[in-house]
Amino acid sequence: MNKETAAENAIKLIPEPLTREAFAPFGDVIEAEDREFFMINNGSTRRFHKLATTQVDEGSGVIINIFEATPLSFPLSIKMLERHPKGSQAFMPLLGNDYLVVVAPVEEKPDPLKIKAFYAKGTQGVNYHSGVWHHPVLALAPKDQFLVVDREGEGSNCDEFFFSGQTHVILAPNL
Numbered sequence: 001m002n003k004e005t006a007a008e009n010a011i012k013l014i015p016e017p018l019t020r021e022a023f024a025p026f027g028d029v030i031e032a033e034d035r036e037f038f039m040i041n042n043g044s045t046r047r048f049h050k051l052a053t054t055q056v057d058e059g060s061g062v063i064i065n066i067f068e069a070t071p072l073s074f075p076l077s078i079k080m081l082e083r084h085p086k087g088s089q090a091f092m093p094l095l096g097n098d099y100l101v102v103v104a105p106v107e108e109k110p111d112p113l114k115i116k117a118f119y120a121k122g123t124q125g126v127n128y129h130s131g132v133w134h135h136p137v138l139a140l141a142p143k144d145q146f147l148v149v150d151r152e153g154e155g156s157n158c159d160e161f162f163f164s165g166q167t168h169v170i171l172a173p174n175l
Contacts, residue, residue: 027052028051028052028053028064030051030052030064030066030147031051031066032046032048032051032066032068032145035048035051035066036048036049037049037068040067040136041069041136041137044069044070044072044136044137045067045068045069045070045136045137045139046067046068046069047065047067047068048065048066048067048068049063049065050063050064050065050152051064051065051066052064053152059153060086060087060151060152060153060154061151061152061153062087062149062150062151062152063149063150063151063152064147064148064149064150065147065148065149065150066094066145066146066147066148067091067137067145067146067148068143068144068145069099069137069138069139069143069144069145069146070139070142070143071139071140071141071142071144072138072139074171074172074173075170075171075172076138076170076171076172077168077169077170077171078102078115078135078163078169078170078171079162079163080135080160080161080162080163081102081104081110081115081133081134081135081160081161082133082134082135082136082158082159082160082161083106083128083131083132083133083134083158083159083161084128084130084131084150084151084157084158084159085130085131085157085159086130086151086153086155086157087130087150087151087153087157088127088128088129088130088149088151089127089128089148089149089150089151090125090126090127090128090148090149090150091125091126091127091128091137091146091147091148092125092146092147092148092149093120093122093123093124093125093144093145093146093147094145094146094147095122095141095144095145096122096123097122097139097140097141097144098119098120098121098122098140098141099120099122099137099138099139099140099141099144099146100117100118100119100120100138100140100171100173101117101118101119101120101126101134101135101138102115102116102117102118102134102135102138102171103115103116103117103118103128103132103133103134103135104116104132104133104134105132105133106129106130106131106132106133107133109161110133110161112163112167112169115133115169117171117173119173125147127149133161138171
């Protein structure tokens with residue numbers, strides 16, 4: 001086959017804009033733009049819920065969300081931690097902004113003396129193992145967004161623990 005015949009028989013692939021509608025036969029477009037959300041974490045975070053789902057067999061499934069978080073004021077009094085006993089939860093920053101992570105080991109309830117805080121670079125994601133106590137999203141930049149991979153299925157998968165008024169854990173990052 002010569003070059004002219006090959007060019008005539010070639011399939012010309014011209015990229016088109018990626019839209020949810022155009023891509024629907026192939027999968028899900030994961031984005032927060034023009035999507036509905038609801039507020040979580042005491043009104044500091046917009047949750048763009050269930051933007052995509054993975055395909056799994058029977059039982060629980062895995063969903064992918066985008067959380068849009070608002071920074072809190074520092075120093076921050078850590079008044080509660082949460083955990084997900086039926087599955088892990090992964091966070092990946094989408095806008096490249098640094099953020100904070102606060103965790104405590106898997107125990108019946110979090111021990112304030114075992115809480116650890118980490119400063120995560122905007123290129124680092126975290127995956128909280130099942131049952132690990134952690135603080136909700138701690139963004140440092142306005143309208144920061146995180147890709148979140150989470151469990152969906154029967155039964156509650158979020159336990160919250162509120163510290164007594166006598167327990168004071170203060171997060172005071174040296175920013």
